[in-house]
Amino acid sequence: MAGPLSALPAVPPTALTPGFGPLKLPPDALACLPAHLHPVSRFFLERWIDGTLTTPEFLRWFHMPNSDYLEVGRCLLTALTGN
Numbered sequence: 001m002a003g004p005l006s007a008l009p010a011v012p013p014t015a016l017t018p019g020f021g022p023l024k025l026p027p028d029a030l031a032c033l034p035a036h037l038h039p040v041s042r043f044f045l046e047r048w049i050d051g052t053l054t055t056p057e058f059l060r061w062f063h064m065p066n067s068d069y070l071e072v073g074r075c076l077l078t079a080l081t082g083n
Contacts, residue, residue, distance in 0.1 A: 024049065025080075032075035038065040045076070055081070 023030065023045070037045070041062050048058035055077065062076075063069035077083055 029076055029079040032072055032079055034068075034072065038069070040065045041069055041072075055083075 023033075023042075025033075041064075044053060044058060044062045044064075047053040048055070048062075053061070059073050059077065062073040
């Protein structure tokens with residue numbers, strides 16, 4: 001199931017997770033990410049982008065490895081959906 005964000009082109013990432021390739025996010029969203037994104041948060045972000053997770057599920061689980069990611073999740077939501 002392709003999510004609404006799955007058609008985004010791959011752009012050079014500003015946040016890399018060891019062992020993962022570049023994130024398919026526009027520059028506004030990449031600007032939200034920390035220098036090194038936790039692999040668990042990366043997993044939830046990718047599931048949201050591909051439509052596997054709903055937005056409420058993403059916002060609930062994305063920050064679990066690091067509470068500092070609460071604001072990152074909100075920033076991503078704004079950058080990608082305008083909400």
